[in-house]
Amino acid sequence: MLIRLGLLFAVCGLAATTPGEAARQWRAAHEKEILAEYFEFLSIPNVARDIERPFIGKNADWIVAAFAKRGIAARRLTVEKAPPAVFAEWKTPGATQTIMFYAHYDGQPVDMAKWTVTEPWKPKIVDGRIYARSASDDKAPIQAMLAAIDAMKAAGVAPKSNIKFFFDGEEEMSSPHVREILVRNKELLGADVWLFCDGPQHASRRDQIVFGARGVVGFDLTVYGADRELHSGHYGNWAPNPAQMLVGLAASMRNDEGLVLIEGFEKGLVPLSASEIAAVAAAPDVSGEWAGELALGRTLGNGERIEMLVNRPVLNLRGLSSAAVGKAARNVVPSTATASFDIRLVKGIDLKVALERVVEHVRGRGYHVVTKEPDAATLRAYPKVARISSEGGYNAVRTSMDLPISKKVIAAVEGARGPVVKIPTMGGSLPMAVFEEILARPLIIVPIANHDNNQHSHNENLRLENLWAGMETMAALLAME
Amino acid sequence: MLIRLGLLFAVCGLAATTPGEAARQWRAAHEKEILAEYFEFLSIPNVARDIERPFIGKNADWIVAAFAKRGIAARRLTVEKAPPAVFAEWKTPGATQTIMFYAHYDGQPVDMAKWTVTEPWKPKIVDGRIYARSASDDKAPIQAMLAAIDAMKAAGVAPKSNIKFFFDGEEEMSSPHVREILVRNKELLGADVWLFCDGPQHASRRDQIVFGARGVVGFDLTVYGADRELHSGHYGNWAPNPAQMLVGLAASMRNDEGLVLIEGFEKGLVPLSASEIAAVAAAPDVSGEWAGELALGRTLGNGERIEMLVNRPVLNLRGLSSAAVGKAARNVVPSTATASFDIRLVKGIDLKVALERVVEHVRGRGYHVVTKEPDAATLRAYPKVARISSEGGYNAVRTSMDLPISKKVIAAVEGARGPVVKIPTMGGSLPMAVFEEILARPLIIVPIANHDNNQHSHNENLRLENLWAGMETMAALLAME
Numbered sequence: 021m022l023i024r025l026g027l028l029f030a031v032c033g034l035a036a037t038t039p040g041e042a043a044r045q046w047r048a049a050h051e052k053e054i055l056a057e058y059f060e061f062l063s064i065p066n067v068a069r070d071i072e073r074p075f076i077g078k079n080a081d082w083i084v085a086a087f088a089k090r091g092i093a094a095r096r097l098t099v100e101k102a103p104p105a106v107f108a109e110w111k112t113p114g115a116t117q118t119i120m121f122y123a124h125y126d127g128q129p130v131d132m133a134k135w136t137v138t139e140p141w142k143p144k145i146v147d148g149r150i151y152a153r154s155a156s157d158d159k160a161p162i163q164a165m166l167a168a169i170d171a172m173k174a175a176g177v178a179p180k181s182n183i184k185f186f187f188d189g190e191e192e193m194s195s196p197h198v199r200e201i202l203v204r205n206k207e208l209l210g211a212d213v214w215l216f217c218d219g220p221q222h223a224s225r226r227d228q229i230v231f232g233a234r235g236v237v238g239f240d241l242t243v244y245g246a247d248r249e250l251h252s253g254h255y256g257n258w259a260p261n262p263a264q265m266l267v268g269l270a271a272s273m274r275n276d277e278g279l280v281l282i283e284g285f286e287k288g289l290v291p292l293s294a295s296e297i298a299a300v301a302a303a304p305d306v307s308g309e310w311a312g313e314l315a316l317g318r319t320l321g322n323g324e325r326i327e328m329l330v331n332r333p334v335l336n337l338r339g340l341s342s343a344a345v346g347k348a349a350r351n352v353v354p355s356t357a358t359a360s361f362d363i364r365l366v367k368g369i370d371l372k373v374a375l376e377r378v379v380e381h382v383r384g385r386g387y388h389v390v391t392k393e394p395d396a397a398t399l400r401a402y403p404k405v406a407r408i409s410s411e412g413g414y415n416a417v418r419t420s421m422d423l424p425i426s427k428k429v430i431a432a433v434e435g436a437r438g439p440v441v442k443i444p445t446m447g448g449s450l451p452m453a454v455f456e457e458i459l460a461r462p463l464i465i466v467p468i469a470n471h472d473n474n475q476h477s478h479n480e481n482l483r484l485e486n487l488w489a490g491m492e493t494m495a496a497l498l499a500m501e
Numbered sequence: 502m503l504i505r506l507g508l509l510f511a512v513c514g515l516a517a518t519t520p521g522e523a524a525r526q527w528r529a530a531h532e533k534e535i536l537a538e539y540f541e542f543l544s545i546p547n548v549a550r551d552i553e554r555p556f557i558g559k560n561a562d563w564i565v566a567a568f569a570k571r572g573i574a575a576r577r578l579t580v581e582k583a584p585p586a587v588f589a590e591w592k593t594p595g596a597t598q599t600i601m602f603y604a605h606y607d608g609q610p611v612d613m614a615k616w617t618v619t620e621p622w623k624p625k626i627v628d629g630r631i632y633a634r635s636a637s638d639d640k641a642p643i644q645a646m647l648a649a650i651d652a653m654k655a656a657g658v659a660p661k662s663n664i665k666f667f668f669d670g671e672e673e674m675s676s677p678h679v680r681e682i683l684v685r686n687k688e689l690l691g692a693d694v695w696l697f698c699d700g701p702q703h704a705s706r707r708d709q710i711v712f713g714a715r716g717v718v719g720f721d722l723t724v725y726g727a728d729r730e731l732h733s734g735h736y737g738n739w740a741p742n743p744a745q746m747l748v749g750l751a752a753s754m755r756n757d758e759g760l761v762l763i764e765g766f767e768k769g770l771v772p773l774s775a776s777e778i779a780a781v782a783a784a785p786d787v788s789g790e791w792a793g794e795l796a797l798g799r800t801l802g803n804g805e806r807i808e809m810l811v812n813r814p815v816l817n818l819r820g821l822s823s824a825a826v827g828k829a830a831r832n833v834v835p836s837t838a839t840a841s842f843d844i845r846l847v848k849g850i851d852l853k854v855a856l857e858r859v860v861e862h863v864r865g866r867g868y869h870v871v872t873k874e875p876d877a878a879t880l881r882a883y884p885k886v887a888r889i890s891s892e893g894g895y896n897a898v899r900t901s902m903d904l905p906i907s908k909k910v911i912a913a914v915e916g917a918r919g920p921v922v923k924i925p926t927m928g929g930s931l932p933m934a935v936f937e938e939i940l941a942r943p944l945i946i947v948p949i950a951n952h953d954n955n956q957h958s959h960n961e962n963l964r965l966e967n968l969w970a971g972m973e974t975m976a977a978l979l980a981m982e
Contacts, residue, residue: 253929257810271752329738448734
């Protein structure tokens, strides 16, 4: 009778209760069962590169079975030699809107020796947190969705949109096959919005919705001297020193105050809208205390807050290497010197264009630029030779907060959870550009994990409170207008 | 009778022949015996750090016995836990001048696997060269002296000066005990000139006399960022990057053309005299072809020749390290970055003064300079913190070519060997300043080994021709006015 009544309300578009309330009630009565199910899921090893071993596929099977148990058809989307993605669809006949929920079930590799609280695939609750690999990143949203579905079904809260799910199985190794999966299943994966349920809450422990992520591309810059190390006493005044040349070159790219000096580096940048600027201003500012915690005597950016700064691209010198320092140092003129950089890209700046600006800058300093190891003839032919070798990378994405679908997502989450922090761009990078490129749909990130979750590291954990709050968020989004 | 006649000539100050001729004649008749004796000497392992093992002391014993066999008293000069030095004296009653001959009997450590011609202490002649550890550096002059003494005695060529010998047993590990030995035996080691018989001939294969060597001091410069590596996406626009700061700092010290930009870096330098400049101009110029051999597309110093350039100090960036490059690179803002430098010092520039100029330069760029690892409170207290840690080092020496004793040495060597190359300062460094400081006597370097001797490396070798020529040089110096 209860069920039939729920069905009636659902059909009429009126639920017996709000989705958030349904999630809260269900959780209060079923904590034990929810955690038992989640522990079962967390017990399956999930390192994507273990493709040869059966573990990674067992995670996909577990998800398919979990949806089937709830009456929702799910299946693997496979390409050769890759962990399968999982697709599921909770159909709402007559719905005019489709919402896609994204998460990933694979996790980072582990350094067993460092897992002091428990082993990575033996979940354990300590002080209100579940410790396990992927407890937060990124099985948490999957479990929250499953429990939210149970709660909605029990309370008779039905989706108003057609609901799809896509779970990646190789995100932590940069999803090398996701492009192929998207291309092959473009129709199937069509939706009006993709909700990326991944990442952490705001550091203030408030929920947040993030509308973009930066792109990234890395490159190494190597400068050459003589074809062997030279005695610095005999040759130091006469032979060009590639380490010295490299520091001159790297110093010409960015100054001590953090300003990137490469011509046109920010050209094309799409500025934030008034509402995006207002959203940042309204977010709690926690970066002030970080400087002290990190033992920093100063910060860059003229006091502008970090959430604003990350809407600009940056050239980061991530590593230096030439001959040796410390006890291993020898009195030589090094033969080569290498600096490694990453560029964080923002909306409007393509990675190929950004790299070309770097190449032009290096040329402008008198270097002959090559992409492969130069031979002796090349080194003899030019006064200065630099090699620039870049790797993969991807562009930034940023969805406008002012789109109707963005407003709906904000309204749904705030309806269940109260005011949330709204961030235009996260400082880190997510390979979301491929989704935007192939599917041409808005992407919005809705994270539920605690920020202090030890993501990617040992003793990864999820606060139970975040799992319960995540259920409310997922229910609200599953039921959103 | 022949011997008595020789003695007569010697007493009268008139030899039957020149010292060089005596050496040539003796060699022609005794090559086999000379080589047999040298092979015996070269067969004794001589790595100074093997102090716990009996080998290094056996070299000293062998030298003492070799001099005794020739009627010249020799003995060990010992300090605790160090290879012994050997002192010998060939007395010339009534002589008003004392000449000291220096060499060292220890050799560089070996990488056995790389010795392809023969094992390091199994001397072997191949293509006119003796292959063995220390065949050139620096047992060669010792054997040349011993054979020259035989030749002189046989030909009745007696020294005109009192002759002393000093053989170091730990030169290849930077002679940590030589100061103590010199201080303890200051009277015994008194002489009018020290002849340093070490190093190679000129690259043109001509004999050379070198009147000085540069000093050297090394230091590491470390710049600090946050107390841990930070995610470059989240923090890259906000947290100071120590690698970026370091390249700015290092680039401010020297430019791409090799010009050192530290204020006062050359202040105090004692310029070359007219005769020193003329001597360099007269030396064969072989550096032109080096650039091509070393695959260099340019050289520093505005075309000035290398023998002139090394009379100026240089700051050499010998190594760089921060986080990682290449495949190991990660997208982080590094926590620290280190550059390692050596300064080559010339006459008139003290190492402490040179280091202080570096410290002042770093301070001038806004850094708080420390010498020990800074704690978190120090890092928080200053916008920029740099650590400068220096190691040992020593000053340059340069003896004027115009001194009467310098002219005598030149005349003696040229009398036996024809015109020689005269170099004011070698580019490399030798720890001779301690001799100058304690003994306050002129120091002159008279090398006999071939320049292509694989010194310090595997397959070290000495051309037989250089051993025979070295005998002539040593005889001429032993008999010099």
